[in-house]
Amino acid sequence: MKKVQPQSEGEPQRLFQRLQNELAQLIAETPAGERLPSEPELARKLGVSRATLREAMRAFEGQGLIRRRQGVGTFVVGQTNVIETGLELLESIETMAERIQLKVSMGDLQIGHLKADESRSTILQVPSDSPLVQISRVIHAENRPVAYLVDLLPEEFLSSKDLEVGFTGSVLDQLLRRQDIQLSESVTNIRAVAASPEIAHALQIQRGDVLLLFIAELYSKEGRMVDYSHSYFLPGYFRFHVVRSIGLSKVASWMPIEPERR
Amino acid sequence: MKKVQPQSEGEPQRLFQRLQNELAQLIAETPAGERLPSEPELARKLGVSRATLREAMRAFEGQGLIRRRQGVGTFVVGQTNVIETGLELLESIETMAERIQLKVSMGDLQIGHLKADESRSTILQVPSDSPLVQISRVIHAENRPVAYLVDLLPEEFLSSKDLEVGFTGSVLDQLLRRQDIQLSESVTNIRAVAASPEIAHALQIQRGDVLLLFIAELYSKEGRMVDYSHSYFLPGYFRFHVVRSIGLSKVASWMPIEPERR
DNA sequence: CAGTGGTCTAGACCACACG
DNA sequence: GTGTGGTCTAGACCACTGA
DSSP: OOOSSGGGSSOSSOHHHHHHHHHHHHHHHSOTTOBOOOHHHHHHHHTSOHHHHHHHHHHHHHTTSEEEETTTEEEEOOOOOOEEEESSEEOOHHHHHHHTTOOEEEEEEEEEEEEOOHHHHHHHTOOTTOEEEEEEEEEEETTEEEEEEEEEEETTTSOHHHHHSSOOSOHHHHHHHOSSOOEEEEEEEEEEEEOOHHHHHHHTSOTTOEEEEEEEEEEETTSOEEEEEEEEEOBTTEEEEEEEEEOOHHHHHHSOSSOOOO | OOOSSGGGSSOSSOHHHHHHHHHHHHHHHSOTTOBOOOHHHHHHHHTSOHHHHHHHHHHHHHTTSEEEETTTEEEEOOOOOOEEEESSEEOOHHHHHHHTTOOEEEEEEEEEEEEOOHHHHHHHTOOTTOEEEEEEEEEEETTEEEEEEEEEEETTTSOHHHHHSSOOSOHHHHHHHOSSOOEEEEEEEEEEEEOOHHHHHHHTSOTTOEEEEEEEEEEETTSOEEEEEEEEEOTTSEEEEEEEEEOOHHHHHHSOSSOOOO
């Protein structure tokens, strides 16, 4: 029996909600690691179109409850170890993972060499045409990609030789090993973004899925910017928090806490 | 001329990318405040279906470059004032906005009274059935909703009377006015989430659009939790950053920085 | 090769704003 | 009412995985 005017029967606008509830139940009932019915089959069972079904499934993928693999199927993910950390200290993912005894590894390392164009030389505070290194890689944990990292820095701070041996994915850890650079702090901008097609592909998620993005400027003790990085994190595998103190608002209003940055 | 097999002609998988580029150009060329062509018309002009067009437009809405209004149209948004602040200090949106001379106002205030159920009494560290107040409201800036805030706290800290007079939308500012409560700090969890239908409606965005979410636990100097809040921020109208210092990683690995929280 | 998820289409109806 | 964005459908093709 076909529904020619599906919207005009039962519920007004809550189809999506109902769908998500039914999906939540289905996921909860399915043992971890098991495959869900295929999308066409599920759509038929739940009485919705495949497009609507997929839309409703997105939220669960973002929470890390399911994982979709093209050509294979959609799987229920069990309890995952969450990397939880405060933001007051700057640490590599590797260091954070080590603290909770989680194994992480690097995949898909790409190293590019380029000259600073105008925008890049401005950001990194280097002369135009300075040699730069760009390092992109995916970080795996729990047997799936969970973060996508891109670092851009002057070649003097991290040459190719440094990357050939013992590079495990962390530019920060690599820089910390150098005795000649004293790092001081990182100014990290925190954003929520939708995954671009490229990043979605690298992280094996859907384009448009939500990601947490840190844009960090790493400074040396001399005040030079050593590294400029973008870090994309899959929600559901990371939990970041920060302790915020009560300020004297009266003071804050005529004495800006944050001087001009970037 | 109909395309029966649209995928099999020109470009393989870059339709979406091309679309976004064309849209970016169109938006850049359109004066701020102007209306874009209607979706069916744009879809026809760009040679894509409406579904694909809408999907591609989502990213621009998240960045605050366009605004869609049901029954009216899609409009190009000009340069907007961004609320930029560090996270080290806890401040209300009103205080942050004041610093950059941005006018904000409250809309859609909803106050609910409820008894602490098991999960809530656990979170707030109060006995079961304690009277609680839940406060939801939307914050407007630049003539549009930009944040959705939900606070949950024991009634003893914020009774209805406190909210009847002079409540401008900030629970924090209201609490700071009380002499009998000494606030100390907030432990704030930072997440990226997709907008649920309810929140999307309140913020006048699309369901599934990306939001930055702060889940904050506000503590008094005595260590009691005073307030538990969820704050949803529209990207493009806020910019949060935090200064992270270099930790001694050797120390950090056997001396956890973060004791058990929540 | 068959079967899965990923993308896209064309068209329908709904909800809303405005004259 | 007219026209806009918001939702949903049915069906097609593509890209990938694994037998």
